[in-house]
Amino acid sequence: MQIVAADAGVATGTIYRHFPSKAELFATVFQRVAGQEVDAVAAAAGGPDSAAIRLQRVAETFIQRALAAPRLAYALLAEPVDPLVEAERLVFRRTYAAILADLVDDGIRQAAFPPQSPDLSATALVGLLAETLVGPLSPQAADPPALPVNEFTQEIVALCLRAVSARSHP
C-alpha cells in the first residue's frame, strides 16, 4: 500500500478514504482491467459469421492481447493474489466461458459442431487457452518461445476448433 500510495502521489491513509482495504482496492482494479479484456473478446465473438469463424476470432483476440501485454495477462490469469481478487478472477473466467458457451451453442444449432454441453466445452476452451498462454507469459520463464508467434497462435486456434468440432473417425 505504501508503494501504491507513493506511486499515486498521495499518503497511505488517503487510499483508505476510497477503498476499505487492500484486497478491495486490488479487486476493483482487477475488475476494471478484466472488463476491458472481456469487452474485446465479446466484440470478437459477435458478427454474422459462422460459429467456427467467430471462435477462431475469439481465440486469436485472446492470444494476441495476452502476448501484447504479457505482464498484464499473467496477472489476470495466473499470478497469486488475495482471495478476494481470486474470486474476481473466477468471475472473469466464467464470463469468458459464458461468451464461448453462447458461441458453441450457436455452432451446435447450425450443426457445425456435434452435440455437446456448451458450458462444459466453453470451460474447457478457457482452460485450454489459459494454460497454453501461462507458459510463455510467466515472467521468469525467459526461455525463448519454442514456436514463432504466428505458428503458436495458429496451433492453439486449431486445438480450440478441433475440440468442439466433429471428428472424422469416432
Next chain:
Amino acid sequence: MQIVAADAGVATGTIYRHFPSKAELFATVFQRVAGQEVDAVAAAAGGPDSAAIRLQRVAETFIQRALAAPRLAYALLAEPVDPLVEAERLVFRRTYAAILADLVDDGIRQAAFPPQSPDLSATALVGLLAETLVGPLSPQAADPPALPVNEFTQEIVALCLRAVSARSHP
C-alpha cells in the same frame, strides 16, 4: 504450523527439526502427494494400445481420481498456496504435460493424430482437464453438478480426443 504440530501430536518447534520452514514443509507434502497422482496417470498412459485409447484412459484416470478426492484435487490444482508450493505445482503440471506430449507424439507417428506441436497440445490438454474439473471441485461451489458423473467424464474425454484428432471439415 501450530495446527499441523497439534495434528501430528508434536510441539511446534519439533517441525523445525525436520523442515526448515513452513513453505518447504508444504512443498514436500505437495511433492509426495502429486507424485502419487502422476504415477497413476503415467500407468494409464502406458500399454500397447493406440494413442487415442491411451489418451482416453489417461483422461478418465485423471477425472475419476479428482472426483474421488475432490478436496485433494482442488488443493493440487487450484488452491492458493505459497510461492514455493506454486513452483511445485508448476512441476506437477509440466510432468502431466510431458506424459501427454509423449502420447501425442506417438499418435502423430501412428498417423492417428494430425501434425501438431506435441508440447503445446499436451499443455492444452492439461489446461482443459484442470479447468473443467476446478468448477465441480471447488469446495464452496456446492451447487449440484449440471451433468451426471458418467456423462461429465465422457464429455471431457471427447473434448480431449477431438482436440488432438483430425477434423472432418478443415
Next chain:
DNA sequence: AGGTGATGTGAATCCCGGTTCACTTCTTGG
C-alpha cells in the same frame, strides 16, 4: 468571512503467525 463536512496526511499502532532457543528428554554406542 465563517462554518461544516469531505478529503488528505503519515507516523504510530496492531496483529498475526512463523520462527527461535534455552531447556528437557530420549537414544545409542562404547
Next chain:
DNA sequence: CCAAGAAGTGAACCGGGATTCACATCACCT
C-alpha cells in the same frame, strides 16, 4: 551404565505491512 549427541518442547519473540487516527487542509455554501 554413562556420556554425548539427537530429538522434542512451547512460550516468547519478532518482522512486516496493513490499518488507524488525531490533526491539517481544502471546497463549498450561506
